[in-house]
Amino acid sequence: MWQPSERYPDPAIEVLDASFEKYRIFSAAVERLATGFRWAEGPAWFGDGRYLLWSDIPNDRIMKWEEETGAVSVFRKPSNFANGHTRDRQGRLVGCEHGGRRVVRTEYDGAITVIADRFQGRRLNSPNDVVVKSDGSVWFTDPAFGILGDYEGHRAQQELPLNVYRVDPATGEMDAVATELRGPNGLAFSPDERILYVVESRATPHRLIVAYDVGADGRTLSGKRVLVDAGPGGTPDGFRVDVDGNLWCGWGMGRAELDGVMVFSPAGRPIGRIALPERCANVCFGGRARNRLFMAASKSLYSIYVNTSGAAGG
Numbered sequence: 001m002w003q004p005s006e007r008y009p010d011p012a013i014e015v016l017d018a019s020f021e022k023y024r025i026f027s028a029a030v031e032r033l034a035t036g037f038r039w040a041e042g043p044a045w046f047g048d049g050r051y052l053l054w055s056d057i058p059n060d061r062i063m064k065w066e067e068e069t070g071a072v073s074v075f076r077k078p079s080n081f082a083n084g085h086t087r088d089r090q091g092r093l094v095g096c097e098h099g100g101r102r103v104v105r106t107e108y109d110g111a112i113t114v115i116a117d118r119f120q121g122r123r124l125n126s127p128n129d130v131v132v133k134s135d136g137s138v139w140f141t142d143p144a145f146g147i148l149g150d151y152e153g154h155r156a157q158q159e160l161p162l163n164v165y166r167v168d169p170a171t172g173e174m175d176a177v178a179t180e181l182r183g184p185n186g187l188a189f190s191p192d193e194r195i196l197y198v199v200e201s202r203a204t205p206h207r208l209i210v211a212y213d214v215g216a217d218g219r220t221l222s223g224k225r226v227l228v229d230a231g232p233g234g235t236p237d238g239f240r241v242d243v244d245g246n247l248w249c250g251w252g253m254g255r256a257e258l259d260g261v262m263v264f265s266p267a268g269r270p271i272g273r274i275a276l277p278e279r280c281a282n283v284c285f286g287g288r289a290r291n292r293l294f295m296a297a298s299k300s301l302y303s304i305y306v307n308t309s310g311a312a313g314g
Contacts, residue, residue, distance in 0.1 A: 002278075012274060014274075016272055023308050028306070032300055032302050033070065034063070034072045037300065040055070040056060040298060040299065042282055042296065045290075053085060053093065058081075059077075061075075062079045063075060078099075080099035081097060102116060102127065116138070116174055125147055126147050128184070131189060135218055137169050141185055142165060143183050163181075165177065181210070182204075183203070185236075188239055189313060195211050196221060199237060206232065207234060212224055228270075230251075237249070237282060242306075245311075246263055252276075252278070259275070259276050260295075274295070281296050281298070287305070290310045292306075293306050
């Protein structure tokens with residue numbers, strides 16, 4: 001059973017490389033903000049409203065936590081088994097739906113706009129995670145996890161390969177920008193948007209985080225390479241990037257002692273770890289200075305203040 005640390009620094013914050021020391025705040029500890037969910041995923045911060053949204057996928061709902069009061073409520077139910085979320089550059093919620101097999105945007109008045117649900121006439125599999133580039137283009141992964149059964153979506157036949165897609169903000173045209181991945185999952189851009197990172201969660205023998213160079217046209221990818229080999233038992237899922245280019249990655253599932261968040265330098269070197277009692281699926285930065293890391297971890301939502309800020313677009 002989770003208990004908050006009684007002392008500073010919190011022993012759950014592990015320094016794996018001296019370069020991580022500057023990101024740890026001596027008097028900041030892991031806090032559990034809420035619990036009682038079935039599978040927490042896809043956090044997104046709304047600074048203008050001082051609240052966080054995240055998915056509780058099997059319960060088919062999006063949850064809301066309010067910073068000022070700590071109140072937890074249901075933001076949307078049913079959610080079409082929503083998974084990953086982000087905000088676009090106009091501040092609107094953009095989300096992936098397993099049940100709807102689509103990517104949608106919530107307008108200011110609450111109306112739902114479908115961004116993508118088909119490619120070349122065939123239905124998407126189960127969009128998983130999404131980011132919005134500074135040019136307004138929407139990039140998302142489309143594995144088949146949400147159509148494998150009836151727990152986090154609806155069992156269905158896979159119609160498309162497991163791709164990463166880009167949706168043009170002006171035309172709505174959709175391109176498969178990465179097609180050779182085995183189980184594409186979390187994704188994020190480097191702060192300068194010259195690199196796209198993607199979790200390859202069905203790679204063998206180990207799960208991977210791969211990196212691509214983004215072309216000068218801002219829409220094509222090349223130079224695929226392995227940034228992080230998760231090793232035996234390592235399971236990266238969703239992640240976000242800070243202003244220094246470090247990757248803060250939800251981690252765990254293989255072995256309990258690995259559950260939490262792993263932090264990697266832009267070169268892929270492990271530099272820090274946040275130990276949690278649950279497997280962490282995804283994270284985001286929020287708070288007034290975007291220096292609070294929110295961690296959606298299995299049945300609970302956690303947070304910790306860190307001495308860095310999240311890069312734009314996460």
